[in-house]
Amino acid sequence: MAGVQVSDVSRIFGAHKALDDVTIDFADGGFYALLGPSGSGKTTLLRQIAGFDFPDSGRISIGGESVERVPVEKRRIGMVFQNYALFPNMSVADNVAFGLSVRGEAKAVIATEVQRALDLVQLAKLGVRRPHQLSGGQRQRVALARAIVTKPRVLLLDEPLGALDKALRVDMQIELKRIQREIGITTIFVTHDQEEALTMSDRIGILRDGRLVQEGPPEEIYDRPKSEFAATFLGDANIFRGDTTGNGIRLPDGTAIAAGAGATLAAGTKASCAVRPERIRIGTDTGAADGDANMLKGQVSKRIFAGNNSTYFVERAGQTLKVIVQNTGADRLAEGQDVVLRWSPESTVLIAAT
Amino acid sequence: MAVRGAVASRSGLRSALPLLAPAYLWLTVAIFLPLSAMVFFSFMTDLPLSGKPWAFTLGNYAAFFSQGLYLTLLLASLRLGLEVTLWCVVIGYPAAYVLAKVLRGRSREAIFLLVILPFWSNGLVRIFSWAMVLREGGILDTALNAVLPFRINIDLMYSYPAVIIGLVHSYVPYMVLTCYLTLQAIDDSLIEAGRSLGASRLQVLKRVIIPLSMPGLVAGAALIFVPVVGSFMEPRILGGRTGTFYGTVIEDQFVAVFNWPLGAALSFILLAVVLVILAVASPVLRRAA
Numbered sequence: 001m002a003g004v005q006v007s008d009v010s011r012i013f014g015a016h017k018a019l020d021d022v023t024i025d026f027a028d029g030g031f032y033a034l035l036g037p038s039g040s041g042k043t044t045l046l047r048q049i050a051g052f053d054f055p056d057s058g059r060i061s062i063g064g065e066s067v068e069r070v071p072v073e074k075r076r077i078g079m080v081f082q083n084y085a086l087f088p089n090m091s092v093a094d095n096v097a098f099g100l101s102v103r104g105e106a107k108a109v110i111a112t113e114v115q116r117a118l119d120l121v122q123l124a125k126l127g128v129r130r131p132h133q134l135s136g137g138q139r140q141r142v143a144l145a146r147a148i149v150t151k152p153r154v155l156l157l158d159e160p161l162g163a164l165d166k167a168l169r170v171d172m173q174i175e176l177k178r179i180q181r182e183i184g185i186t187t188i189f190v191t192h193d194q195e196e197a198l199t200m201s202d203r204i205g206i207l208r209d210g211r212l213v214q215e216g217p218p219e220e221i222y223d224r225p226k227s228e229f230a231a232t233f234l235g236d237a238n239i240f241r242g243d244t245t246g247n248g249i250r251l252p253d254g255t256a257i258a259a260g261a262g263a264t265l266a267a268g269t270k271a272s273c274a275v276r277p278e279r280i281r282i283g284t285d286t287g288a289a290d291g292d293a294n295m296l297k298g299q300v301s302k303r304i305f306a307g308n309n310s311t312y313f314v315e316r317a318g319q320t321l322k323v324i325v326q327n328t329g330a331d332r333l334a335e336g337q338d339v340v341l342r343w344s345p346e347s348t349v350l351i352a353a354t
Numbered sequence: 355m356a357v358r359g360a361v362a363s364r365s366g367l368r369s370a371l372p373l374l375a376p377a378y379l380w381l382t383v384a385i386f387l388p389l390s391a392m393v394f395f396s397f398m399t400d401l402p403l404s405g406k407p408w409a410f411t412l413g414n415y416a417a418f419f420s421q422g423l424y425l426t427l428l429l430a431s432l433r434l435g436l437e438v439t440l441w442c443v444v445i446g447y448p449a450a451y452v453l454a455k456v457l458r459g460r461s462r463e464a465i466f467l468l469v470i471l472p473f474w475s476n477g478l479v480r481i482f483s484w485a486m487v488l489r490e491g492g493i494l495d496t497a498l499n500a501v502l503p504f505r506i507n508i509d510l511m512y513s514y515p516a517v518i519i520g521l522v523h524s525y526v527p528y529m530v531l532t533c534y535l536t537l538q539a540i541d542d543s544l545i546e547a548g549r550s551l552g553a554s555r556l557q558v559l560k561r562v563i564i565p566l567s568m569p570g571l572v573a574g575a576a577l578i579f580v581p582v583v584g585s586f587m588e589p590r591i592l593g594g595r596t597g598t599f600y601g602t603v604i605e606d607q608f609v610a611v612f613n614w615p616l617g618a619a620l621s622f623i624l625l626a627v628v629l630v631i632l633a634v635a636s637p638v639l640r641r642a643a
Binding site: 050052071072073074076077078079081082083085086087088089098099102103146147150156 | 541544546551
């Protein structure tokens with residue numbers, strides 16, 4: 001078991017900077033998600049850590065040992081591939097045994113370890129099957145058992161749940177988390193699914209165009225995004241753009257929005273404010289209410305009912321704002337209705353313009 | 355896949371008939387009829403031409419067993435087939451691997467073209483080109499002596515190696531093509547998975563790639579071994595006096611000695627031997643694949 005340090009790593013393919021000076025520290029035993037849209041460099045970063053590809057500059061160390069020029073087979077990592085990559089010419093047990101067998105372990109040791117790994121992923125009875133006789137979820141478990149049986153220092157997962165359907169994916173998320181806790185292995189997994197990243201990981205790194213945009217615990221990134229991209233990529237956000245006033249911004253039409261969180265910026269510079277849709281209260285009462293320093297008037301253009309909540313789209317000065325209201329039994333608002341939106345400065349994050 | 359095929363054949367044989375008919379009609383006319391005629395000839399004492407008397411006999415088949423020469427030549431041909439097949443594996447498999455797994459785009463197309471080229475050139479032209487290269491004072495001899503500081507004598511013409519060279523050249527594309535197809539179907543992530551589990555490139559090759567490409571190797575070997583055992587053109591032209599093989603003897607019966615019945619009988623013995631070899635080898639090969 002070991003932590004992974006990535007320092008100033010860049011990787012350039014021709015004219016394209018796939019990784020641009022990325023520094024990120026994966027602590028021992030943590031569960032990390034690398035989140036980003038396709039082409040953001042998240043898989044490239046994972047491949048540098050795995051050793052399938054070497055960085056053009058920068059350093060990578062696993063457990064304090066510098067590995068950026070060490071080939072993959074000598075890095076002692078475990079990897080689960082998006083398409084599972086099970087060897088079709090071998091049984092499930094032989095697939096799991098592969099890593100131990102190439103290392104030259106004794107037959108008895110291999111048999112015990114393989115059984116233990118299959119027990120861990122709850123496939124104890126399927127050792128004799130061939131990969132093509134398994135369901136997607138079972139293949140996923142075999143791939144995981146194969147990756148951890150060698151006791152790697154770090155477990156790398158490349159969109160491991162991408163090929164599974166929704167219900168199975170949720171099961172596997174819980175399962176994966178359980179196994180990771182049980183063996184306490186440092187785990188780094190690549191995903192483009194923000195929900196998966198939020199629910200599974202201890203920390204999230206958001207990548208965009210080869211750069212690390214923000215890194216931290218899911219709550220921190222969600223509540224305190226440092227860029228418009230982080231705010232809108234991880235969850236939904238209403239973004240207001242204007243000039244900084246010191247404790248908020250002033251919109252082009254003169255409306256002030258107070259922000260109680262985020263960056264400290266000199267007055268007069270361009271900046272934005274991000275507000276999560278579920279933090280805004282929507283109503284028809286135009287009177288002032290205490291605590292909610294921010295107030296905007298608008299008109300409901302659309303309402304989407306989703307059972308436990310409703311999403312209102314509110315038109316205001318050419319901007320469409322999104323408000324999510326829990327289904328508490330209160331009166332619903334009609335499309336076309338004039339409404340007042342209120343939210344507290346604490347729910348408003350000030351973000352420097354990029 | 356076999357199950358799906360069986361279902362399809364049960365429900366769709368009637369509708370498939372118009373599609374199958376031309377091929378089977380052609381096979382019947384072009385292969386089955388002449389072949390049956392040959393089977394018939396192989397049991398005759400002489401060809402029924404110009405009113406010569408003839409009778410049925412087993413003598414042509416008996417000749418194979420009574421004269422040790424035929425058996426010796428058959429064994430020599432089988433050895434030739436084995437050696438040529440082995441060389442084709444040694445040369446063709448790495449080439450197929452590079453084509454399927456290393457090269458991409460333009461360079462792959464270019465190398466592919468070079469591999470296919472022997473297919474498109476006329477067999478005789480190909481063999482006589484080798485004759486020019488291999489003979490004493492030929493292209494290889496002259497080129498080597500131009501480069502090397504000492505004098506050497508390359509005279510491979512009319513030798514066993516010359517026959518091997520000519521045959522390998524003719525047949526190696528089969529091995530490259532069949533292996534290329536199976537290698538290309540192997541997902542690159544399998545290779546990466548193997549290496550991530552601590553296997554060296556050689557271990558991945560041995561345990562993952564070769565077993566998975568076995569069907570291609572077997573298909574290539576069968577495509578090469580069978581015709582090489584019966585080959586006569588390369589042995590005759592490149593082998594000269596040393597190039598007497600089972601195939602050349604059969605050819606002699608048809609074109610020189612004009613003993614068609616004996617030639618036909620020898621051909622069917624060869625066919626039987628090859629079929630037995632393939633039948634014995636197939637369970638072993640299937641298990642390996």
